[in-house]
Amino acid sequence: MTSSQQEISEEIAKIQADSPRGAPLLDFAPYRSTTLRHPTKEPRHVDPEGAELLAPVFGNSDVAAVEADLTVQRGGEPIGERIRVQGRVLDGDGRPVRRQLVEIWQANAAGRYSHQGDQHPAPLDPNFTGVGRCLTDDDGWYSFTSIKPGPYPWRNHHNAWRPAHIHFSLFGTDFTQRLITQMYFPGDQLLALDPIAQSITDPAALARLIASYDHSRSEHEWLLGYRWDIVLTGSHATYLEPSDD
Amino acid sequence: MTETTPGQTIGPFFHHALAFPGDSELVPFGAAGSVVLHGYVHDGAGEPVPDAMIEIRQSDASGVVPRAGGSLRRRGAGFTGWGRSCTDGAGHYWFSTVEPGLPFFAVTVFARGLLDRLFTRIYLPGAEGAVDGLVASREADGRLRFDIHLQGPSETVFFKFPRT
Numbered sequence: 001m002t003s004s005q006q007e008i009s010e011e012i013a014k015i016q017a018d019s020p021r022g023a024p025l026l027d028f029a030p031y032r033s034t035t036l037r038h039p040t041k042e043p044r045h046v047d048p049e050g051a052e053l054l055a056p057v058f059g060n061s062d063v064a065a066v067e068a069d070l071t072v073q074r075g076g077e078p079i080g081e082r083i084r085v086q087g088r089v090l091d092g093d094g095r096p097v098r099r100q101l102v103e104i105w106q107a108n109a110a111g112r113y114s115h116q117g118d119q120h121p122a123p124l125d126p127n128f129t130g131v132g133r134c135l136t137d138d139d140g141w142y143s144f145t146s147i148k149p150g151p152y153p154w155r156n157h158h159n160a161w162r163p164a165h166i167h168f169s170l171f172g173t174d175f176t177q178r179l180i181t182q183m184y185f186p187g188d189q190l191l192a193l194d195p196i197a198q199s200i201t202d203p204a205a206l207a208r209l210i211a212s213y214d215h216s217r218s219e220h221e222w223l224l225g226y227r228w229d230i231v232l233t234g235s236h237a238t239y240l241e242p243s244d245d
Numbered sequence: 246m247t248e249t250t251p252g253q254t255i256g257p258f259f260h261h262a263l264a265f266p267g268d269s270e271l272v273p274f275g276a277a278g279s280v281v282l283h284g285y286v287h288d289g290a291g292e293p294v295p296d297a298m299i300e301i302r303q304s305d306a307s308g309v310v311p312r313a314g315g316s317l318r319r320r321g322a323g324f325t326g327w328g329r330s331c332t333d334g335a336g337h338y339w340f341s342t343v344e345p346g347l348p349f350f351a352v353t354v355f356a357r358g359l360l361d362r363l364f365t366r367i368y369l370p371g372a373e374g375a376v377d378g379l380v381a382s383r384e385a386d387g388r389l390r391f392d393i394h395l396q397g398p399s400e401t402v403f404f405k406f407p408r409t
Contacts, residue, residue, distance in 0.1 A: 022249065022251055023249075023251055023252065023361060024251055024252060024253065024360035024361050025360065026359065026360050026361060028360060031254075031358070031360065033357060033358030034358050034359070034360060035289075035358075036288040036289035036290050036292070036358075036395070036396055037288050037289070037294065037356060037357075037358035037359050037395045037396065038359065038360075038395065038396060039363065039395060039396055039400055039401075039403055040289075040396055040400065041400055041402075041403075043403045043404055043405035044376070044402050044403070044404055044405070045404075045405050045406075045407075046376075046404045046405075046406065047406070047407065048406050048407075049347075050304060050310060050347040050349070050351075051302040051303050051304055051310045051326065051345070051347060051349075051350075051351045052302070052351045052364075052406070053310075054302070054310045054312065055302075056302060056316055056325060056326065056327030057311075057312050057313060057314045057325070058314050058316065058317060059314030059315070060314075061314055061315050061318055061322065062314055062315060062316065062317035062318055063317065092249060092408060101317075103262065103263060104262070105258070105259060105261070105262030105263070107258075113258040113261075114261060115257075115258040115259075115260065115261050116261075117257055117258060117260075118257075118258055129261070130262070131261060131262040133317075167253075167255070167256065167259065167262070169263065175302045175351050175353075176364065176406045176408070176409050177409075178300070178353050178362055179250065179252055179362070180252060180253070180254075180255050180355055180362060181250060181251065181252050181253045182253040182254075182256075196253060196254060196360070197253070199253075199360050200251045200253075205251050206251070208248065208249075208250050208251065209250065209251060209253070230250045231248045231249050231250050232249070232250070233249055233406075233408050233409045234408035234409075235408070236406065236407065236408055
């Protein structure tokens with residue numbers, strides 16, 4: 001039976017009344033597809049070894065500069081609100097993650113992905129793939145020029161809509177810092193209704209997925225600027241176990 | 246650590262963005278000395294997970310973890326020790342690689358319906374100190390087989406590292 005938004009929102013509120021957590025709950029029934037896809041056993045605590053201490057390395061032979069501009073990948077201009085999203089990738093100790101790969105993907109302005117599996121009856125944009133890559137610079141900065149993605153419906157429950165978002169895939173210096181997440185936009189009324197976002201039950205942690213509008217990054221008669229920084233988990237390379245005192 | 250950016254699911258629509266030619270071939274398929282590592286990803290009902298993505302990181306045959314770029318272009322690059330495989334309609338993933346000198350493949354699992362990445366290892370058969378349940382089996386044709394169960398009676402052992 002398909003649930004209503006009200007039923008989903010009540011389920012979310014009930015779970016969130018318990019202790020808030022900064023990482024998404026893997027067992028989060030309001031997002032229906034988690035039911036059979038979350039581990040039920042506690043994870044085993046292990047110290048990273050060997051290949052786990054070193055992230056893969058990417059360089060200029062892997063990524064072309066043009067891949068950071070999603071508005072120039074095809075013959076013409078994509079339709080929608082032109083944006084730039086910029087920010088820094090930092091590790092858990094605040095150090096910049098240098099020269100590392102950032103991959104993004106997103107829906108077009110109408111809320112449709114250029115993916116065969118997306119059958120939402122909104123128009124595809126022949127000038128927009130919604131796919132980008134770049135390398136961070138020596139201070140950990142990334143920058144993408146794109147089109148603001150539209151929200152789109154999904155089948156989790158009746159009248160379910162995903163808030164507008166950009167998927168980000170990130171690497172650190174350790175293999176264990178690997179992160180895939182979603183960046184949201186400020187002021188989006190759909191965030192409070194969305195079981196994927198609300199699986200992060202600590203509001204302060206969820207706020208870290210929301211970009212800031214940054215007028216200093218907007219360009220006269222051209223685009224709107226957003227700032228979003230990403231903090232990965234800590235590197236094990238130089239980490240010493242804290243002492244008890 | 247309190248400021249760590251939380252994860253979110255990879256969702257269903259990642260293939261056109263994250264898959265790339267040669268992504269699962271750390272060495273060309275069929276190359277001398279190569280081995281296929283493969284398996285199926287299952288959900289808690291034993292059904293295949295056709296929208297998962299597996300990444301591996303490993304040392305070379307001599308035990309050195311490469312720090313060279315070139316994984317996204319592959320051709321002309323040396324062994325980079327990293328690969329990515331999106332599961333197919335049967336939940337199948339595969340890599341063409343070499344058997345690592347350090348005796349496990351470090352593994353990350355992503356999927357639609359999985360809200361954050363999972364870490365595990367796949368050990369070579371006979372590896373000393375292997376974690377129970379995380380050892381690949383050797384198939385008759387020489388391929389290494391390891392199935393991943395997100396849930397259920399055969400649930401895979403997943404890891405938590407100290408700083409994650």
